[in-house]
Structure formats: structure tokens, C-alpha cells
Amino acid sequence: MYLLEVRDLTKHFGGIRAIEEVRFRVREGSITSIIGPNGAGKTTLFNCLTGITQPTKGRVSFLDTEITGFRSSSIVKLGIARTFQNIRLFKEMSVLENIMVSQHCRTGAGLFASILRGNAFKKEEKIIEEKALEYLELVGLEDFAETLSWNLPYGSQKRLEIARAIATEPRLMLLDEPTAGMNPQETSEMMELIKKLQELGKTIILIEHDMKVVMGISENIVVLDHGVKIAEGTPGEIRKNPLVIEAYLGKEH
Amino acid sequence: MTEQRAESKEQRAKNTDKKSPGFVLRPLIIALWLALLFLPFRGIKDALILFVMLSILLFIFRALSGYAKTLTEKFNGIRQSVNISLETVYARSKIPQFVTYLLLFGFILSVPFFAKDYFIDVLILAGIYVILAQGLNVVVGFAGLLNLGFVAFYAIGAYSYALLNTKMGLGFWSALPLSVVLASFSGFLLAVPALRLKGDYLAIVTLGFGEIVRLVLNNWDSVTKGPNGIGGIEPPYLFGMPLGRLSYYYYFILAFVALTVFMVRRVYKSRTGRAWVAIREDEIASSSIGINTTAYKLYAFAFGAFWAGAAGALFAAKMQFVSPESFTFMESVLILSMVILGGLGSIPGVILGAVILVILPEMLREIQLYRMLALGSGLVLLMIFRPQGLFRPGRLSRLAGRANL
Numbered sequence: 294m295y296l297l298e299v300r301d302l303t304k305h306f307g308g309i310r311a312i313e314e315v316r317f318r319v320r321e322g323s324i325t326s327i328i329g330p331n332g333a334g335k336t337t338l339f340n341c342l343t344g345i346t347q348p349t350k351g352r353v354s355f356l357d358t359e360i361t362g363f364r365s366s367s368i369v370k371l372g373i374a375r376t377f378q379n380i381r382l383f384k385e386m387s388v389l390e391n392i393m394v395s396q397h398c399r400t401g402a403g404l405f406a407s408i409l410r411g412n413a414f415k416k417e418e419k420i421i422e423e424k425a426l427e428y429l430e431l432v433g434l435e436d437f438a439e440t441l442s443w444n445l446p447y448g449s450q451k452r453l454e455i456a457r458a459i460a461t462e463p464r465l466m467l468l469d470e471p472t473a474g475m476n477p478q479e480t481s482e483m484m485e486l487i488k489k490l491q492e493l494g495k496t497i498i499l500i501e502h503d504m505k506v507v508m509g510i511s512e513n514i515v516v517l518d519h520g521v522k523i524a525e526g527t528p529g530e531i532r533k534n535p536l537v538i539e540a541y542l543g544k545e546h
Numbered sequence: 547m548t549e550q551r552a553e554s555k556e557q558r559a560k561n562t563d564k565k566s567p568g569f570v571l572r573p574l575i576i577a578l579w580l581a582l583l584f585l586p587f588r589g590i591k592d593a594l595i596l597f598v599m600l601s602i603l604l605f606i607f608r609a610l611s612g613y614a615k616t617l618t619e620k621f622n623g624i625r626q627s628v629n630i631s632l633e634t635v636y637a638r639s640k641i642p643q644f645v646t647y648l649l650l651f652g653f654i655l656s657v658p659f660f661a662k663d664y665f666i667d668v669l670i671l672a673g674i675y676v677i678l679a680q681g682l683n684v685v686v687g688f689a690g691l692l693n694l695g696f697v698a699f700y701a702i703g704a705y706s707y708a709l710l711n712t713k714m715g716l717g718f719w720s721a722l723p724l725s726v727v728l729a730s731f732s733g734f735l736l737a738v739p740a741l742r743l744k745g746d747y748l749a750i751v752t753l754g755f756g757e758i759v760r761l762v763l764n765n766w767d768s769v770t771k772g773p774n775g776i777g778g779i780e781p782p783y784l785f786g787m788p789l790g791r792l793s794y795y796y797y798f799i800l801a802f803v804a805l806t807v808f809m810v811r812r813v814y815k816s817r818t819g820r821a822w823v824a825i826r827e828d829e830i831a832s833s834s835i836g837i838n839t840t841a842y843k844l845y846a847f848a849f850g851a852f853w854a855g856a857a858g859a860l861f862a863a864k865m866q867f868v869s870p871e872s873f874t875f876m877e878s879v880l881i882l883s884m885v886i887l888g889g890l891g892s893i894p895g896v897i898l899g900a901v902i903l904v905i906l907p908e909m910l911r912e913i914q915l916y917r918m919l920a921l922g923s924g925l926v927l928l929m930i931f932r933p934q935g936l937f938r939p940g941r942l943s944r945l946a947g948r949a950n951l
Contacts, residue, residue, distance in 0.1 A: 343834055369836035377834075383827035386820075387941065394820040398836025404845065407816030408809050414816075421817075461836050 296321040296465055296496050297342075297373075302351035304337055304520075311337040312520040314351065319465070319513075324487065324497045326507045328531075329517035330540060335500045336378060338517070339467050343375050344368045355465065370398045374463035376454040378470045378500070384443040388434055388453055391442050392425035395460035425460065432456040432486060448479040455486065459495075466490065468499040472506055484510055508532070516540065573604030654800065658793035666792045670864060672904040673799035674857050677806045679884040679900040680893070681853030684810060686882065687891035687939070688819060689846035690826025691741075692749040694878055695756025698736075699729040699851040701873035703858020705763060708776040708868045718782030722859050729855025730848040737847035741840060744829075756878055764870040775869025782863050795864060802860060803897075806853055811893050813849065814940070822846055823891070883925060888935050895937025 297319040304311045312334040319325050327335050340346040342353055344365035353361050360368055383391050400421060406414045429435045432452040437445060442453060451471060458466055471487065472480045484506055490497060501507045507514060508528040516524040516531060518540040524531060531537055577600035585593040658666055682696045706725035710716040716724070740751045763770045770776065781788045782798065789795045813819050821842045824832035833839045862868045880903060888899025903921075910917035928935075 345830060345834065364838070365833040366836050366838040369834060375834055377831065381828045381831035383824050383831065385827055385939070386823060390820065390823075390941070394824045394832075394837075395835040397817060397821055397824075400817055402817045404813060404818055404849065407818055408812050410812065418816075457835060 294321050295319060296356060297498075298352075298354045299342070300352045300354075302338070302341060302353065303349045304334070304341055304346065305349045310520050312341070312348075312517070315515075315517065315520075315522045316351075317515050317522065317525060319496060319498060321464075321496050322491065322494065323513060324491055324499070324511045325513045325515065326511035327498060327500050327515045327517060328502070328504075328507055332519075333517040334520040335517055336469060337520075339375060339469055339500065342368075342467060343373060366398065369461050369463070372462070372464040373467065374458035374461045374465070375467040376451075376458050376469055376471065378473065380447075380450050380454055382442040382450055382453060382457075384441070386442060387439050388429065388442050388445065389422075389425050389438040391453060391457055392428050392460045393421050395457040396421050396424060396462075399462050428456045428460050431459065431489070448475055448482075451475070451483070452486065455490075459490070463495065465496045465498065468497065470500050470502065472501065472503050480506065573601050573608060576604060577601040658796050663792050666796050668905060668908050670792070670796055670799050672901045673796075673803045674861050674864070675881070675884060675900040675904050676803050676897050677853050677857040677860070678881050679888070679896045680806050680810050681850040681857065682881050683850075683885050683888075683891065683893070683896045684813075684822070684853070685846050685850035686885055687896070688814060688822040688826065689843060690822075691843060691846060692745065692752070693847075693850070694749045694753040694875075694882070695736075695759075696752070696850070696854060696881055697873045697875070697878040698756040698759035699733055699854035700858045700861070700877070700881075701759050701763060701870075702732050702851075703729045703855030704862040704868045704873070705770060705776070705858070706855075707859040707862045708779050709769065711779050711862075712776055718780065718859070718863055722856070725859045726852055726855040729858065730852040733847040733851025733854075734844060737844045741843045741847075753875070753878075756875060760870050760873050760875075763873070770870075773870060775867055775871070777867045779862050779866045779868070781866060799860060799864075802856065806856070807893060807897065810853070814893065818842070818845065826891075886935055887925065887928060889937035889939065890935060891939035892935065892937035893940060895935055895939075898936055 295318045299318070300316050301314045302312055302316070303314055315334075315338065317325075327338065329335055337346065341348040344360070344363050344367070348361060351361070352359055355368075355371060355373060358371065360371065360373075363371075383394065386394065400417055402414050402417055426435060426438065429438055432455055434445075434449060434452060434456065437449065442450065445453060455466075455468065455471065458468075468487070472483045475483060480503060487497060487499070487510060499511070511528060514524075514526060514528060514531045515522060516534075516537050523536045523540060524534045526534070577597050580600055581593045581597035584596055588596075657669060661669075678696070678700055681699070682693065685691050685693045685696070703725045706728045707718070707721045710721040710724060711718070736752065736755050740748055740755070743751055764773055766772070781790055781795070783789070784794075784798070789798050814822075821832065821837045822845075824835070824837060825839050825842055829839055861872070865872075884899040884903045885896050886899070887903060888895030888897065906924075907917055907921060910920055913920065
């Protein structure tokens with residue numbers, strides 16, 4: 294069963310072809326990596342999938358719903374969450390508040406409910422807090438609940454971003470370079486976390502440069518170069534693919 | 547790295563050494579430049595005097611530069627000590643919270659019994675500004691949308707009560723909901739096109755909106771009587787009697803201030819408030835955790851304008867007269883200064899900011915024209931020493947109160 298289907302997705306910025314007719318499918322419960330040299334269009338692909346930019350052409354369907362053209366908040370509500378390459382936390386909010394606000398699309402208290410504070414409101418707030426602590430525990434940040442998020446060290450900020458994505462209760466998580474800038478210790482911890490997410494039933498797509506991570510955890514790899522998909526397959530296949538080697542190392546003369 | 551820094555420091559010290567030519571030349575050049583600037587205005591004699599005085603002063607200053615260095619250190623010390631927030635000072639004072647609250651409430655409630663009418667009048671105005679500033683605090687402080695035309699909603703609230711009362715004979719209580727809804731609705735109308743813009747552009751559009759509203763009020767003679775304004779507005783009636791006396795109106799405003807603070811605070815510490823703060827912090831991230839940013843910005847505009855409308859109606863009922871003069875751009879700037887002075891996003895801070903900026907100019911009336919100068923320089927000093935305002939914004943979650951941040 295395929296959770297996500299991307300068909301002929303194309304995005305042009307003026308004359309620049311950021312992605313050109315990319316198509317791939319993602320099985321539920323799998324880990325897919327998207328790799329490619331810098332400027333290959335990986336992040337643009339993520340932006341198109343999450344509704345931050347609208348594709349020029351092509352279709353994306355998620356759980357048999359066509360989501361192309363949806364605004365990002367609706368896409369999140371359907372069950373796709375993402376993290377960012379350059380961390381985008383809510384800096385002036387505490388770690389806990391970051392997670393609390395991320396449950397926004399799964400809760401419903403409105404303006405009037407928050408003024409009146411009836412029982413339903415109080416119950417919902419309590420559940421939000423409890424769940425937030427749970428998610429923090431999952432990524433190992435429960436001791437920093439009251440720290441302002443910009444005071445966290447870099448690695449923890451990345452984990453908090455993941456916790457924030459989990460808090461939207463997604464079925465598919467798009468992680469944009471989760472291990473960038475991390476030392477080997479932090480990287481292996483991050484790999485553990487990603488595997489744990491898979492065990493929790495999340496489907497994962499990640500953009501990654503660290504080949505150890507890519508080859509270690511992904512079942513399927515999509516290789517982009519200059520916006521075009523040049524290869525797709527298991528880690529073993531990709532490692533031997535001459536097109537991929539050429540894209541990364543250049544052509545032999 | 548540190549060695550290099552030490553070296554360059556030594557070099558700089560050498561440059562200011564008394565033997566180097568820069569030591570003599572630089573003060574002379576600075577003095578000459580300033581003297582030349584003054585030449586066209588004051589004539590050659592004054593410019594020369596200025597030049598001589600300045601070069602001597604600058605020489606002395608440079609000679610004392612070593613001493614100046616210790617002074618800067620002292621300055622930094624002051625900066626740091628001022629940087630402790632008011633809350634921390636309060637926490638250190640170890641006065642139990644309920645005692646402070648009790649004293650504060652006691653004082654606020656007893657004001658009409660001992661204060662002069664003039665002072666009560668000023669406090670009533672302060673109350674109206676607290677409501678206004680809380681409204682703007684929602685837009686600028688919580689949601690981070692810079693609004694330079696906030697006075698427009700205040701004007702709409704005031705004029706709708708004035709018109710409903712004088713033309714249609716509606717009393718305060720039936721006109722208030724209408725003027726509040728009208729103000730919110732105009733907030734909504736402004737927000738629909740304006741929210742496509744961000745930052746500075748949004749600020750300019752809101753500024754334009756503020757001016758449009760003022761100009762319409764000024765020129766639509768048949769309805770608003772233009773610059774003459776509308777007089778003869780009824781004060782509100784409570785239990786069948788008019789709130790003509792100042793002390794009654796004081797309590798009346800106080801009740802409204804309490805209501806505003808109560809409701810704004812509740813909304814802030816809820817799903818809606820958290821969504822606003824998230825939008826302020828990072829718009830793209832907040833849309834990618836499922837917040838409909840457009841909708842929530844609209845709510846912020848409408849909710850802020852709601853309170854501005856209420857403040858407007860209260861203002862019109864208090865003054866029993868409205869004219870476009872009360873709703874100039876300067877008014878928007880004043881309200882924004884209150885929010886910034888108090889601390890963007892801090893509810894108690896904004897109350898304090900509004901009260902200070904209403905009472906202080908009144909107290910400084912003695913120095914007449916210079917009071918705006920004094921206020922201005924006060925604000926500049928505040929921005930240097932404490933750019934985040936008097937108070938830090940309150941935490942969004944209930945849990946936070948229990949932990950020490």
C-alpha cells in the first residue's frame with residue numbers, strides 16, 4: 294500500500310527548473326531517503342509536498358487524496374509533518390510551549406472557549422500538556438521543558454524540531470537533513486530516534502548528506518540531480534549505480 | 547586568537563598615544579567639521595568660538611581617554627544591572643504576592659476618595675489608553691504584526707457611538723456592542739488585503755488606513771460634521787442614572803480595564819494565544835505545524851480592533867465630544883510607544899506603559915514645551931538600556947508558573 298504518490302512533479306522558478314517531472318512512491322511504514330548534490334532540488338521537493346510552495350505541474354496524492362494546491366496547514370492536518378534544514382523553532386517560547394503549540398491542528402478550542410474556560414477547554418489543555426511531556430520524553434528532552442528553545446544546544450534543537458513534528462500526529466514525516474552539523478555520537482543518536490519513529494508506525498522521508506545514515510537506515514533511496522530523478526532503489530543498488538557515482542564524483546575522462 | 551586580540555588592543559592604545567599625530571589632528575578635524583556646519587547659520591565669529599572651544603574640549607577628552615575607559619566599564623555595569631527585569635526585582639523583594647495585589651487594589655479603588663478631580667480625570671484617560679494598548683498588544687505584541695494605524699479602530703469606535711447616540715438616539719449600552727463590532731469588522735476588512743504583506747509593508751498599509759479613516763472623518767461633513775466634531779454625546783447610564791460624576795466614571799472605566807485584561811490574558815494563555823506567538827516567532831514553521839496563519843492573523847486584527855472600538859466608545863462617552871483631532875497619527879505612535887515601553891507581549895507591562903505615558907506628560911506640564919523632549923529622550927534611554935521593555939512577556943503555559951525560568 295502506498296502512502297504517498299508523487300507524479301510528474303515539476304517546479305520552475307522563472308527560468309530555473311528546480312524539479313522536473315519527478316515521480317516516486319512511498320510505502321507506508323518505510324524509510325525513504327532523498328539524496329543528491331547541493332542544489333539538486335531536494336528541499337524544493339519537500340516544500341512542494343508540504344504546500345509551502347505550489348508546484349508548477351504534477352500531482353501529489355496522500356492516502357488517495359490529491360493534495361496538490363492545498364495550503365500547508367491543511368496538509369499537516371491530513372498527516373504530513375516536516376522539519377527544516379535551517380532550524381525554525383519558536384525561539385521565544387519554551388521547549389514545552391513549542392510542543393504545545395504544535396498540537397494546534399489536533400485540538401479545537403476557539404476564542405470564546407478560551408475566554409469562558411469551560412470543562413471541555415480545561416480538559417483539552419490538560420491533555421495538550423500531558424501529551425507535550427510525552428513527546429519530549431520520546432526525544433529525550435523532558436528535562437528541558439521550561440528552557441527557552443533558543444537556549445538549547447544545536448543537537449537538542451534538532452530533536453525538538455522532530456518532537457514538534459511528531460506532536461502534529463503525522464503518518465508521514467519529512468525530515469530535512471536531521472543530522473547536518475552533528476558529531477558522530479549525536480548522529481548515531483539521531484539514527485536511533487528515526488528508527489524509533491519507524492517503530493511507532495511513522496513513514497519517513499529524509500533528505501540526508503551523511504551516506505552512513507542514508508545507507509544504514511533507508512529502504513528506498515531516490516537520487517535527484519539538477520531537479521531530475523536519476524535513480525531509485527535500495528542502498529545496494531544505488532551504491533553501484535554509475536549515474537549516481539557520476540553525479541557525485543563527476544565523469545571519468 | 548586571544549593573543550591577536552591582545553596585540554590589536556595594544557596597537558590601538560599606541561594610536562591614542564600622546565606622541566602620535568592622530569592625537570593632535572583628530573580633535574582639530576572634528577572641531578573644524580562641526581564649526582563649518584554651524585558657519586552658515588551663526589556667522590564666522592560664532593563658528594570660530596565653537597571651533598576653539600571644541601578643540602580644547604576634545605583635547606581634554608582625549609587626554610582623559612584612559613579614564614574614559616573605566617567610565618565605559620562602569621556604564622556596562624549599569625547596563626547589566628538595569629537589565630534585570632522588574633519581575634526579578636519583585637521576586638527578590640520577597641513581598642508575598644497577595645500583599646502587593648491587596649495594596650495595589652486598595653490604592654486603585656480608593657483613589658476617588660482622596661484625589662483631586664484633575665487627577666481622576668487623568669486616570670480615566672489612562673484607563674482608556676490601557677484598553678487601547680492592550681488591543682494593540684494583541685496585534686503587535688502577540689502576533690507580531692506591526693500596525694501603525696491602530697488609532698483608526700479607536701476612531702471608528704468613538705464615532706460610531708457618537709453617531710448612533712446623536713443621530714439615532716441609541717444609549718451607551720445598545721451602541722457599545724455595535725461600535726465594537728464595527729471596529730472589529732473594519733479590522734477584518736483592513737486585514738484581508740493587508741495580510742498579504744509582511745513587516746515594513748504591512749506597517750505602511752496600516753499607516754495609510756489610519757490616515758484614510760481620519761481624512762474621511764475630517765471631510766465627510768454631512769455625517770461627521772468634519773473638523774467641528776460631534777458634541778452633545780450622552781454619558782452612559784447605569785441603573786437609570788447618568789455617570790456624569792468623575793468618580794463614578796472612574797469605577798466604570800476600571801471595570802472595563804479589568805474586563806479587557808481578564809479576557810486578553812485568557813486568550814493569550816490558550817490555543818489561540820500560542821498560535822499568535824508562533825506566527826510572531828516564525829510564520830513558515832507555524833504553518834507547517836498546522837496553523838492557518840492567515841486566519842489567525844485575521845483574528846488578531848479583529849480581536850485587537852475589538853478593544854480599540856470599546857476604548858473609542860468609552861472615550862466618546864467620557865468627553866461627550868469627538869473630533870478628528872483626537873485620532874491623528876501621533877496617537878497611533880503614542881499607543882505603540884506604550885506597548886513597546888511596557889514590553890511587547892507583556893500584559894502587566896503594557897498596563898504600566900500606558901499609565902506611565904499618560905501620567906508622565908501631565909506631571910511634566912511644568913516644563914511645558916520640553917516635556918515631549920524629556921519623554922523622547924526617556925524612551926531613547928530605555929531602548930538603549932532595556933530594549934525589551936519594562937516587562938518580559940508572560941509564559942504561555944500553566945506549568946511554566948511552577949518552574950523557575
